[in-house]
Amino acid sequence: MKSKCLNKKQFIDVLNALRDQNDKDNRIDAFFRKELPNADFCANEIHSGLWYVLMRLLIDSFPQNDYSINDIDYFVYELDFGRKYKEGDVKDANGKIIDFSTAEKLWDYLTEEYHE
Numbered sequence: 001m002k003s004k005c006l007n008k009k010q011f012i013d014v015l016n017a018l019r020d021q022n023d024k025d026n027r028i029d030a031f032f033r034k035e036l037p038n039a040d041f042c043a044n045e046i047h048s049g050l051w052y053v054l055m056r057l058l059i060d061s062f063p064q065n066d067y068s069i070n071d072i073d074y075f076v077y078e079l080d081f082g083r084k085y086k087e088g089d090v091k092d093a094n095g096k097i098i099d100f101s102t103a104e105k106l107w108d109y110l111t112e113e114y115h116e
Contacts, residue, residue: 075106087099
C-alpha cells in the first residue's frame with residue numbers, strides 16, 4: 001500500500017520530530033515538577049494542537065483501516081516511538097514477528113503489499 005500524501009522520509013521526519021518534542025516537553029515538565037512542585041504546568045499541553053494535527057497527518061496518510069490507525073498510535077504511545085519495543089511484542093495474524101523498533105520499520109510494515 002502506498003501512502004496517500006507522505007513519502008517514507010517525510011513520515012519518518014514527522015515521527016522523529018514528534019518524538020524529539022515529546023522528550024523536550026518531558027524534560028521541561030520534570031524541571032517544573034522539581035523546582036515548582038505546586039505549579040500547574042504541562043509542556044505537552046502547549047503543543048497538544050500541533051501534536052494532534054501531526055498525528056492526524058500520519059494516520060490520514062494511509063487508507064483508513066484499523067491497522068494503520070492502531071499501529072501508528074501503538075508505536076507512538078505504547079512503544080514510546082519504538083524505544084520500548086521488544087522482539088515479539090507485535091505479531092501479524094499468522095504469528096510472524098513484526099519489528100516496530102523504528103519509524104522506518106513501521107513505515108515498511110504499513111506499506112507492505114499484503115496490507116492492500
